[in-house]
Amino acid sequence: MEAxxxxxRPVAEGEDDAIWGMLEPVFRAGDTYAIDPxxxxxDALAYWTSEHAYxxxxxxxxxxxxxxxxxxxxxSHVCNCGYITARGAEGKGIARAMLSFSLxxxxxxxxxxxxxxxxxxxxxxAIDTWARAGFTQIxxxxxxxxxxxxxxxxxxxxxxxx
Amino acid sequence: MEAxxxxxRPVAEGEDDAIWGMLEPVFRAGDTYAIDPxxxxxDALAYWTSEHAYxxxxxxxxxxxxxxxxxxxxxSHVCNCGYITARGAEGKGIARAMLSFSLxxxxxxxxxxxxxxxxxxxxxxAIDTWARAGFTQIxxxxxxxxxxxxxxxxxxxxxxxx
Numbered sequence: 001m002e003a004x005x006x007x008x009r010p011v012a013e014g015e016d017d018a019i020w021g022m023l024e025p026v027f028r029a030g031d032t033y034a035i036d037p038x039x040x041x042x043d044a045l046a047y048w049t050s051e052h053a054y055x056x057x058x059x060x061x062x063x064x065x066x067x068x069x070x071x072x073x074x075x076s077h078v079c080n081c082g083y084i085t086a087r088g089a090e091g092k093g094i095a096r097a098m099l100s101f102s103l104x105x106x107x108x109x110x111x112x113x114x115x116x117x118x119x120x121x122x123x124x125x126a127i128d129t130w131a132r133a134g135f136t137q138i139x140x141x142x143x144x145x146x147x148x149x150x151x152x153x154x155x156x157x158x159x160x161x162x
Numbered sequence: 163m164e165a166x167x168x169x170x171r172p173v174a175e176g177e178d179d180a181i182w183g184m185l186e187p188v189f190r191a192g193d194t195y196a197i198d199p200x201x202x203x204x205d206a207l208a209y210w211t212s213e214h215a216y217x218x219x220x221x222x223x224x225x226x227x228x229x230x231x232x233x234x235x236x237x238s239h240v241c242n243c244g245y246i247t248a249r250g251a252e253g254k255g256i257a258r259a260m261l262s263f264s265l266x267x268x269x270x271x272x273x274x275x276x277x278x279x280x281x282x283x284x285x286x287x288a289i290d291t292w293a294r295a296g297f298t299q300i301x302x303x304x305x306x307x308x309x310x311x312x313x314x315x316x317x318x319x320x321x322x323x324x
Contacts (some may be wrong), residue, residue: 002188012312027235034233071196071280073189073306115303118233137320139171139301141277155237157301157319 003067006062006094008101011053016045018061022050022086030148033082034118034155045157048082052109056098062089065098070115079111095126099133107162116158120145127156135160168224170263178207180223182263184248185210185290192233192310195244196317198282199310210244213265214271224251227260229268241273257288261295269324278320284306289318297322 004064011019023044030037035047051068055061060107070080081102085094106114114135120128139157146152173181185206192199197209213230217223225247232242243264247256268276276297281289283302301319308314 022218032236036234036238039234050275053300070200072201074309075196075280076198077308078303078306088312104274113305118237138181138303141240141300141319141321143275144233144240146239147236157303159303161304 002076005058006097007057008054008098009057011049011064014039015055015061015067016095018055019048019053019064020045022061022064025087026084032120032123034145050104054101054105055097056094058089058094061095062086062092063093063098065102067102067109077110077112078115079106079109079113080115080117081106093121096129099129103133103160103162111162113161114157116156117157118144119156121154121156129159130158133160167220168259169219170216170260171219172228173211173217177217177223178203180217181210181215181226182207184206184223184226184246187249188246194282194285196307213223216260216263216266216267218256220251220256224254225256225260227264227273229264229273232279235298239272239274240277241268241271241275242277242279243268258291261291265295265322265324273324275321275323278318281318281320283316283318288319292320295322 010012011048020041020081027033027035027044048066051066053066054064063084065081065083067079067081069077071077076161083098110124139158141155143152144155163200182203189195189197189201189206192198210228215228216226218225227243229241229243231238232240245257245260297320299318300321303317305314306317
């Protein structure tokens with residue numbers, strides 16, 4: 001996808017540093033992804049790139065996302081995605097561009113629906129973006145996430161057919 | 163737990179054959195668990211026993227279940243469990259006994275809630291059992307599972323605080 005100098009493409013060989021550079025601050029903060037904040041580089045990269053991983057490039061990496069089966073066997077027609085915008089690149093429509101690309105790409109890969117399992121309900125900006133993209137809230141997990149300050153927040157489950 | 167000759171206990175060394183003997187027919191059938199029906203023995207055992215795994219024994223293994231974190235990091239206070247009753251041992255209250263044990267054991271392990279992510283809504287007997295045990299339906303994934311005959315069924319997400 002080319003739009004105002006943004007190029008979204010599959011991750012290439014040798015881009016581990018670029019990806020880890022975007023994942024590390026988000027995972028270490030521990031306030032959005034249900035990932036061990038102390039996760040190591042190799043485990044984080046394995047988690048992110050296990051099936052299909054992409055980079056959004058604008059004269060340098062500004063975002064990354066993955067697409068993978070949300071379940072196996074009889075559930076493998078539904079995909080799950082995760083998106084991270086690089087620090088300092090927020091507010092420029094990069095997340096929206098990655099989302100648009102992922103919807104087309106997931107369908108091309110043969111998936112029939114997309115599901116996010118764990119969207120913190122404090123993440124209102126992302127939730128708005130997904131709602132506008134046709135996602136439906138199909139569930140709410142009460143007190144699903146313990147924030148670094150010890151308070152709990154609910155997590156939403158969002159779904160869209162492709 | 164001892165009840166009418168049923169002993170529920172953690173899996174011991176050397177019980178891989180017993181566990182695999184219970185998992186294999188269920189996974190191969192491909193009509194309840196979102197697991198690749200062709201999964202190999204080693205992968206299946208790794209999946210089942212990754213954190214805490216148990217056997218229900220009645221002069222031989224009649225059931226097995228696992229307890230593990232449903233998410234990592236800020237989500238690791240919620241556990242997920244899976245239960246399988248051995249073929250030929252259904253209808254004797256073994257699933258109910260494993261459920262009761264797992265609720266106590268999960269709390270002892272420090273979990274604050276239990277969540278099932280993917281309960282086929284055709285599995286009415288298990289859903290009834292869980293509802294009676296205090297689980298709430300917190301979500302429904304439309305057309306989440308493709309049965310071996312090509313038809314789709316929804317999956318429910320069930321939750322209970324411990």
